[in-house]
Amino acid sequence: MRKVAIIGLGQTPVREHWDYSIRQLAVQALTEAMKDAGRSNLDALFVGNMLSGALAEQEHLGALIADYAGYAGIEAVKIEAACASGGAAVRQAVLAVASGQVDTAAAVGVEKLTEFSGKFTSKGLATAADADYEASIGLSFAALNALMMQRYMYEYKVPKDDFAVFPINAHHNARFNPNAMFQYDITLRQYRKAKPIADPINLLDSSPISDGAAALIIVPLDKVKGQDNAVEVVACEMATDTLDLANRKNAVWLKAAEKSSKKAYSVAGVGPGDIDLFEMHDAFSIVSVLSLEACGFSEAGQTLKKANEGYFKIDGQLPVSTMGGLKGRGHPVGATGVYQILEAAMQIRQEAPGNIQVPDVRYAMAQNIGGSGATIVTTILSK
Amino acid sequence: MNRIMKPLKPVGIIGYGAYVPAYRLSAKEISRVWRNGQDRNYLPIKQKSVPGPDEDTITMSIEASKNALLRAEIDADRIRAVWVGSESHPYTVKPSGTVLAQVLGIYPDTVAGDLEFACKAGTEAMQAAIGFVGSGMAEYALALGTDTAQGRPGDALEYTAAAGGAAFILGPAEQAAAVLEGSYSFVTDTPDFFRRAYQHYPEHGNRFTGDLAYFLHIRSAVNTLMEELNLQPNDFDAVVFHQPNVKFPRKKAEDLGFTTDQLKDGLLVDYVGNTYAGSSVLGFTAVLDKARPGDRILLASFGSGAGSDAFSFVIHDKITEIQSKAPQTMQYVRREKQIDYASYARWRKKIRMQ
Amino acid sequence: MDIPRYWRLRNQRYRLEGSRCKECGSICFPPRFLCPHCKSAEMEPYELKGRGKIYSYTIIHQAPDIFDKNVPYTVALIDLEEGARITAQLTDIDPDDVSIGMPVEMVIRKIYEDGENGPIQYGYKFRPILFTDAGS
Ligand SMILES: [Zn+2]
Numbered sequence: 001m002r003k004v005a006i007i008g009l010g011q012t013p014v015r016e017h018w019d020y021s022i023r024q025l026a027v028q029a030l031t032e033a034m035k036d037a038g039r040s041n042l043d044a045l046f047v048g049n050m051l052s053g054a055l056a057e058q059e060h061l062g063a064l065i066a067d068y069a070g071y072a073g074i075e076a077v078k079i080e081a082a083c084a085s086g087g088a089a090v091r092q093a094v095l096a097v098a099s100g101q102v103d104t105a106a107a108v109g110v111e112k113l114t115e116f117s118g119k120f121t122s123k124g125l126a127t128a129a130d131a132d133y134e135a136s137i138g139l140s141f142a143a144l145n146a147l148m149m150q151r152y153m154y155e156y157k158v159p160k161d162d163f164a165v166f167p168i169n170a171h172h173n174a175r176f177n178p179n180a181m182f183q184y185d186i187t188l189r190q191y192r193k194a195k196p197i198a199d200p201i202n203l204l205d206s207s208p209i210s211d212g213a214a215a216l217i218i219v220p221l222d223k224v225k226g227q228d229n230a231v232e233v234v235a236c237e238m239a240t241d242t243l244d245l246a247n248r249k250n251a252v253w254l255k256a257a258e259k260s261s262k263k264a265y266s267v268a269g270v271g272p273g274d275i276d277l278f279e280m281h282d283a284f285s286i287v288s289v290l291s292l293e294a295c296g297f298s299e300a301g302q303t304l305k306k307a308n309e310g311y312f313k314i315d316g317q318l319p320v321s322t323m324g325g326l327k328g329r330g331h332p333v334g335a336t337g338v339y340q341i342l343e344a345a346m347q348i349r350q351e352a353p354g355n356i357q358v359p360d361v362r363y364a365m366a367q368n369i370g371g372s373g374a375t376i377v378t379t380i381l382s383k
Numbered sequence: 384m385n386r387i388m389k390p391l392k393p394v395g396i397i398g399y400g401a402y403v404p405a406y407r408l409s410a411k412e413i414s415r416v417w418r419n420g421q422d423r424n425y426l427p428i429k430q431k432s433v434p435g436p437d438e439d440t441i442t443m444s445i446e447a448s449k450n451a452l453l454r455a456e457i458d459a460d461r462i463r464a465v466w467v468g469s470e471s472h473p474y475t476v477k478p479s480g481t482v483l484a485q486v487l488g489i490y491p492d493t494v495a496g497d498l499e500f501a502c503k504a505g506t507e508a509m510q511a512a513i514g515f516v517g518s519g520m521a522e523y524a525l526a527l528g529t530d531t532a533q534g535r536p537g538d539a540l541e542y543t544a545a546a547g548g549a550a551f552i553l554g555p556a557e558q559a560a561a562v563l564e565g566s567y568s569f570v571t572d573t574p575d576f577f578r579r580a581y582q583h584y585p586e587h588g589n590r591f592t593g594d595l596a597y598f599l600h601i602r603s604a605v606n607t608l609m610e611e612l613n614l615q616p617n618d619f620d621a622v623v624f625h626q627p628n629v630k631f632p633r634k635k636a637e638d639l640g641f642t643t644d645q646l647k648d649g650l651l652v653d654y655v656g657n658t659y660a661g662s663s664v665l666g667f668t669a670v671l672d673k674a675r676p677g678d679r680i681l682l683a684s685f686g687s688g689a690g691s692d693a694f695s696f697v698i699h700d701k702i703t704e705i706q707s708k709a710p711q712t713m714q715y716v717r718r719e720k721q722i723d724y725a726s727y728a729r730w731r732k733k734i735r736m737q
Numbered sequence: 738m739d740i741p742r743y744w745r746l747r748n749q750r751y752r753l754e755g756s757r758c759k760e761c762g763s764i765c766f767p768p769r770f771l772c773p774h775c776k777s778a779e780m781e782p783y784e785l786k787g788r789g790k791i792y793s794y795t796i797i798h799q800a801p802d803i804f805d806k807n808v809p810y811t812v813a814l815i816d817l818e819e820g821a822r823i824t825a826q827l828t829d830i831d832p833d834d835v836s837i838g839m840p841v842e843m844v845i846r847k848i849y850e851d852g853e854n855g856p857i858q859y860g861y862k863f864r865p866i867l868f869t870d871a872g873s
Pocket residue numbers: 758759760761762763772773774775776777
């Protein structure tokens with residue numbers, strides 16, 4: 001297998017994009033990434049998307065986006081793994097280039113959640129869960145995460161207030177990211193008064209419904225080594241777990257996060273202590289906690305204490321959600337995994353806005369989580 | 384003509400079970416909403432039971448039947464008939480009985496169907512089950528009377544229209560806790576109360592529903608039954624009538640020569656309201672919970688339209704073994720959670736969105 | 738209208754029909770075709786009794802479309818006596834009274850009505866154990 005690198009980055013702002021369709025968003029991001037890469041030829045396109053069929057009445061995104069981006073005729077396919085679709089698309093692009101079959105591959109994550117009224121969106125998102133045994137008996141996607149949060153609070157005897165640190169940090173970092181959906185701070189007071197969604201999860205524990213697209217151009221490392229815009233993908237590993245939460249013995253341990261991160265550490269030849277920043281999947285506050293624990297960044301039950309001591313702030317030992325994370329930047333579901341890796345690459349390229357640029361990044365990690373932890377992709381980048 | 388009805392083979396009740404939902408709406412609360420509380424001293428009952436938002440005749444029948452099965456201690460698949468008497472079947476077309484048969488593990492070797500005869504649909508189902516078992520067509524049959532009765536908002540019936548029901552497994556007399564001595568049914572065409580197709584709420588003939596309907600039919604059924612069986616009111620240890628309010632069954636008992644003592648164990652209307660097809664049969668389960676071997680019990684339903692089924696049961700030894708094998712009726716009656724009219728209106732879909 | 742699904746799942750929803758591995762005895766709900774523990778394909782239907790304890794729960798305030806009229810309602814993960822864990826709605830309980838470890842029992846209730854014209858979907862929910870001194 002060949003080593004691979006990312007040489008092009010493109011993204012649209014994360015917003016409620018009433019004026020852009022799914023194809024427009026994807027084409028914008030891909031075009032920008034190709035320009036950034038300084039390339040005009042593309043061999044393969046992998047589109048990460050979850051709900052285009054349900055919410056934009058459009059499947060078959062591979063061919064559609066290839067055509068509209070000016071690459072009609074190339075190999076192109078949509079990759080779906082719920083909220084981990086973006087990370088899964090990157091993994092496919094990495095494999096394609098690493099295998100030697102493809103020389104230039106693009107991973108585009110795109111999602112358009114605002115096409116129909118909100119009730120369709122929540123129904124669509126619930127399809128990430130088990131349709132027969134979770135969604136069809138009344139569970140929303142937030143509810144599954146709330147079941148994890150309630151159990152976590154019970155097992156480790158932590159008050160709900162302790163979780164506020166993650167959304168507060170995410171919003172704070174998002175302030176400096178022009179592409180973020182929420183460029184403002186929130187307070188503990190606001191967190192306490194936020195509307196309940198699925199108790200104990202409230203509105204400020206939850207990432208917003210948003211639209212957006214992000215794109216990465218992936219090429220063999222040996223051809224671009226030393227180039228300023230080249231970031232090496234040292235690992236991109238995927239693992240799965242039971243789709244339904246009930247069939248996991250321990251609902252507050254993300255086994256797939258542990259597996260995929262261990263694989264990634266081993267492929268990259270690093271450990272959690274070597275990681276300089278972490279773009280984590282903070283779709284809900286509890287997921288931040290479980291992801292950090294399963295990846296070995298803190299011991300089970302200790303994360304909130306560490307977080308409240310400033311460990312995960314931009315100037316802390318392990319900055320997380322540096323561009324706002326899912327909570328602050330927004331969570332355009334199938335695009336999220338690509339945004340995360342793109343943001344980690346920006347950090348390595350020292351292209352993050354001043355206030356949120358992490359100094360001296362050697363290894364940056366991103367983790368993209370689908371469903372309530374059933375599909376997890378962990379990616380490690382390096383200069 | 385032989386007026387008394389007796390099966391060829393002796394038949395009895397081998398298991399019984401009750402169900403009443405947890406929620407109660409007081410008559411005072413209804414009065415507050417519709418009469419400004421001005422009729423608070425003339426209320427027909429204290430409170431009525433209200434089904435939860437996820438309950439209906441099928442779900443209530445399931446729980447009553449499970450209780451009956453706990454007492455009967457037979458394999459469900461030996462039951463060959465599931466008959467559900469109700470005026471509030473959740474579907475107009477599609478039987479409640481098939482859902483029960485599937486849930487309880489009675490399917491597929493069974494007949495299943497729904498009966499409607501206003502408030503006597505439950506005893507109608509019992510008559511059918513008695514005939515089915517007594518003729519030898521089936522070893523066991525399940526009969527239910529269950530309702531989630533709907534009263535028109537503001538109407539006099541809204542005070543009492545309630546939810547609940549009872550299930551009975553009929554089988555060979557030698558296995559029974561209560562053996563049927565005989566029954567008699569009396570029916571005439573009397574339009575005292577009815578609900579037309581596609582209507583949400585029934586209509587009733589006010590005072591017409593008393594003398595010519597309730598009193599005439601029960602009197603005729605009970606007197607004929609006692610005559611044919613050579614029994615007097617004091618031969619019975621307990622008596623249960625259909626109970627649309629507190630007044631009617633009390634008056635009926637007095638007219639027929641029964642004492643309030645004979646009536647009291649089965650008179651639940653003040654606590655749970657009129658559970659329609661479930662009314663007399665639910666009272667009957669409360670009596671069975673307290674019955675002793677050797678007791679004789681009279682059960683007489685009334686259904687508008689109109690008719691009455693009267694039964695005489697003699698209690699056998701098995702009763703003492705089965706009484707505590709499932710929740711007792713008064714346990715359901717006593718678990719009461721008061722709700723206000725607004726919750727009732729929301730749950731019972733009194734607020735129509737379109 | 739998801740009629741085929743409702744029909745296909747009825748024994749699971751009505752009677753908690755899971756599966757039991759003939760090789761290693763492990764019990765699963767929902768039923769499986771391959772044992773997740775020993776990979777045996779020798780699985781038989783197994784009816785769960787429907788009693789257990791709450792492992793976790795949540796009170797849903799914003800629900801998917803068809804459940805919108807029911808909010809707030811509670812769903813829980815329940816550890817059944819036989820060892821399987823199940824996801825289910827709770828019923829007949831004030832959300833404020835729910836706690837982890839609370840003993841619950843299965844009842845059949847309406848899960849949802851598919852509009853005014855569609856089928857009524859019945860299935861398992863759980864409630865606090867009603868009477869501890871009767872039945873078995
Ligand atoms: Zn096995």
